[in-house]
Amino acid sequence: MKHLLSTRDLSREEAITILDVAEDMAEVADREVRKLPALRGRTVVNLFFEDSTRTRISFEAAAKRLSADVINFSAKGSSVSKGESLKDTAQTLAAIGADAVVIRHGSSGAPRVLADSGWIDAPVINAGDGTHEHPTQALLDAFTMRRRLHGAGSRGRDLDGVTVTIVGDILHSRVARSNAWLLTALGASVTFVAPATLLPIGIENWPVTVLYDLDRALAQRPDVVMMLRIQGERMHAAYFPSAREYSRLWGLDDARLAMLAADTMVMHPGPMNRGLEISAGAADSPRSTVLEQVANGVSIRMAVLYLTLSGEGGKQ
Ligand code: NCD
Secondary structure (H helix, E strand, O other): OOOEOOOOOOOOHHHHHHHHHHHHHHHHOOOOOOOOOOOOEHHHHHEEOOOHHHHHHHHHHHHHOOOOOOEEEEEEOOHHHOOOOEEEEEEEEEEEEOOOEEEEEEOHHHHHHHHHHOOOOOOEEEEOOOOOOOHHHHHHHHHHHHHHHHHHOOOEEEEEEEEEEEEEOOOOOOHHHHHHHHHHHHOOOEOOOOOOHHOOHHHHHHOOOEEEHHHHHOOOOOOOOEEOOOOOOHHHOOOOHHHHHHHHHHOOOOHHHHOOOOOOOOOOOOOOEEEOOOHHHOOOOOEEHHHHHHHHHHHHHHHHHHHOOOOOOOOO
16 A cells, blocks of 8 residues: 555455554554554654644554654644645655655645655655545544444454444535445445535435434434534534534434434544534443544554555555
């Protein structure tokens, strides 16, 4: 695997390879010394043009557990805020000797531009680009589902027959996009539930079922309910009447939580708007996988860094 830009071009086999390597990495987390020498002497740059908590520290922890050196770069406080272009930034990183670049950017497609540019000859890992894709998030979500369903250490398995309902601000969600491609490649069935104003144009061409009524969707008893954050920072118009109205119609509140089967997984990529798309009761319930997702994210990112930097995993 040369780069990881999107889940759209991952085959079932490639996705399972990443999940299986992540199982190996998860075993390292249980050891007394949580470190492997695999990437000793290599430099990973975290290039974050957009805010992030979980994803940035997760990539940092992953690189460090593989003994790589990590440089954290955030656009705020860098020369990017003086107008420096992606090209100049990339060439600077190349001159420093970066071996891999993890990039989060507000513009959809920026990681692809970097990978195809020739400005830097290093694996590029997309850590979220605009409203486009967030492949490592989808991989950690799939990994979390596989572990809850089949147990830790279950290698080689896909998500055949698993039903996943993704609810909320699909329009602005790179998490929903990456999950739609990845989960269906792994054999799961994906349903989107949202108000019509929060669905992207052309949704009928996606490999998903669309429903507009959350209670009807939950009555189908999906294995997984994934709630998405209302992305206020990307909204420049009114997409729903009020926050109260949104949570009444589209929120996973305590009453809806109580209707779910005891083993339904409640997922959220974070950061959560508690009380808006998800109640505190749902976020903190035993069904919730929110903190498992964060922990599993480190294993997935270790696997992706390892596979791209060690040149294993075939393809590209
Ligand atoms: C997501 C993101 O940044 O796309 N968060 C994350 O990476 N954990 C989802 C979001 O911001 O709502």
